[in-house]
Amino acid sequence: MVKVVVIGGGWAGCAAAISAAKAGASVTLLERTDLLLGTGLVGGIFRNNGRFTAAEEAIAMGGGDLFVAMDANTRHKGVNFPGHQHASLYDVTTMEPLVRKILQNYNIEVLFQTRVINTVKFGKQLQAVVIDGDEVLPGDVFIDTTGSAGPMGNCIKYGNGCSMCVLRCPSFGPRVSVTAKADIKEIMGQKADGTFGAMSGSCKVNKDSLSQELRERLEETGVAVIPIPESLIKSGGLGKKACSQYALAEYEANIVLLDTGHAKLMKPFMPIDELRMIPGLERARYEDPYSGGMGNSVRYLGIAPCDDSLKVEGVENLFCGGEKAAILVGHTEAVVTGLLAGNNAVRHCLDMQYLKLPRSLATGDFIQHVHEQMETLEGIRLRYTFSGSVYFERMKKHELYSTNRAEIHERVANAGLTDIYSRCLV
Numbered sequence: 001m002v003k004v005v006v007i008g009g010g011w012a013g014c015a016a017a018i019s020a021a022k023a024g025a026s027v028t029l030l031e032r033t034d035l036l037l038g039t040g041l042v043g044g045i046f047r048n049n050g051r052f053t054a055a056e057e058a059i060a061m062g063g064g065d066l067f068v069a070m071d072a073n074t075r076h077k078g079v080n081f082p083g084h085q086h087a088s089l090y091d092v093t094t095m096e097p098l099v100r101k102i103l104q105n106y107n108i109e110v111l112f113q114t115r116v117i118n119t120v121k122f123g124k125q126l127q128a129v130v131i132d133g134d135e136v137l138p139g140d141v142f143i144d145t146t147g148s149a150g151p152m153g154n155c156i157k158y159g160n161g162c163s164m165c166v167l168r169c170p171s172f173g174p175r176v177s178v179t180a181k182a183d184i185k186e187i188m189g190q191k192a193d194g195t196f197g198a199m200s201g202s203c204k205v206n207k208d209s210l211s212q213e214l215r216e217r218l219e220e221t222g223v224a225v226i227p228i229p230e231s232l233i234k235s236g237g238l239g240k241k242a243c244s245q246y247a248l249a250e251y252e253a254n255i256v257l258l259d260t261g262h263a264k265l266m267k268p269f270m271p272i273d274e275l276r277m278i279p280g281l282e283r284a285r286y287e288d289p290y291s292g293g294m295g296n297s298v299r300y301l302g303i304a305p306c307d308d309s310l311k312v313e314g315v316e317n318l319f320c321g322g323e324k325a326a327i328l329v330g331h332t333e334a335v336v337t338g339l340l341a342g343n344n345a346v347r348h349c350l351d352m353q354y355l356k357l358p359r360s361l362a363t364g365d366f367i368q369h370v371h372e373q374m375e376t377l378e379g380i381r382l383r384y385t386f387s388g389s390v391y392f393e394r395m396k397k398h399e400l401y402s403t404n405r406a407e408i409h410e411r412v413a414n415a416g417l418t419d420i421y422s423r424c425l426v
Helices: 011-022 051-060 065-072 095-105 152-158 212-221 331-349 362-373 389-397 405-414
Strands: 003-007 026-030 074-081 084-090 109-111 116-122 125-131 135-138 141-144 203-205 223-227 254-259 263-265 286-288 318-320
Touching: 003 011, 003 331, 011 026, 011 065, 011 095, 011 141, 011 331, 051 065, 051 331, 051 362, 051 405, 065 074, 065 084, 065 095, 065 331, 074 223, 074 254, 084 254, 141 331, 212 223, 212 254, 318 331, 331 362, 362 389
Parallel strands: 003 026, 003 141, 026 109, 141 318
Antiparallel strands: 074 084, 116 125, 125 135, 203 263, 203 286, 223 254, 254 263
């Protein structure tokens, strides 16, 4: 039986594991911490703008398990906030157990608190990964979904220091890239000024620390937009954010809060004494990162060079997904790349032609376009997402953006890809 080993249990890793299992492989997922979903534990936004299209494409292709779970666990649907339409907000406090159950249903072996520290390689083939304690775990094919944030040293070097975020490097050890351990030189994303990395774009505030009026408004509508006193408005910080779809003037002039179980604050960080000067936030306390008053995690510091099938260049049996695969932003983007990586990992073991999604689909165009742009100096300094910024504009220009489910599913059918992720290949 084909043995697939996925390293990293965020949204991309979970999607890759499910996709490989549905294709007929025996799958082991290694997660460094004690919880799945990674930054998805504090995320919560999906179906906004072009993410609706991408999610429906995945569902039409037979890879909708995780999106169905998000939909079932949604606190608010059809939410509009600056620059974003028809967003859904899943409950970050209850999402992880649902995903864990899905993996169990597919008989995926999940090993928690299992941190990969090295690889065993022969020529251009990975034979195994080595975990803490020097235990060797072999596989036929490997998928690197370890992300691009951490370890603590990177947040110190390229950010404002360790902000004690949900990645919890001090508790579970720093993230280790399988791609780097396989002796492949990784790509580092840049900001507009040429410096490396980008800071995560949002914080989470304890909802109980808000005023009753603000808390009730959030729970009723899902969103609150609060003007910032002019004396506290600071310009020039938007270009540092990983989430460029929120790098709009409205996010400098206002506090934008979303109800994802926590109150999601759409800023990378804000000094607590300044935050508490905002009406309704006089008693505010950060939930993630705990040091959200001084900084946030830094991302895009370890991206694998890969082709449009998401095979890592230089290693014959290594694939990647999520932020490891491109300078992308978001859970939807992580899931759709994970699905492709998982399916192609199984195809590799069966000597089948790799699946390459066509540009007639938003997902296929996204993967190919981002990889093309990353070859340029200008492109390496941008971030890409279905939900905004430069790629959403491209979606609209090329008529790839749609909220019509029937139209999206017909587009997938015309590409011959209906239920492609549901087919057993073994």
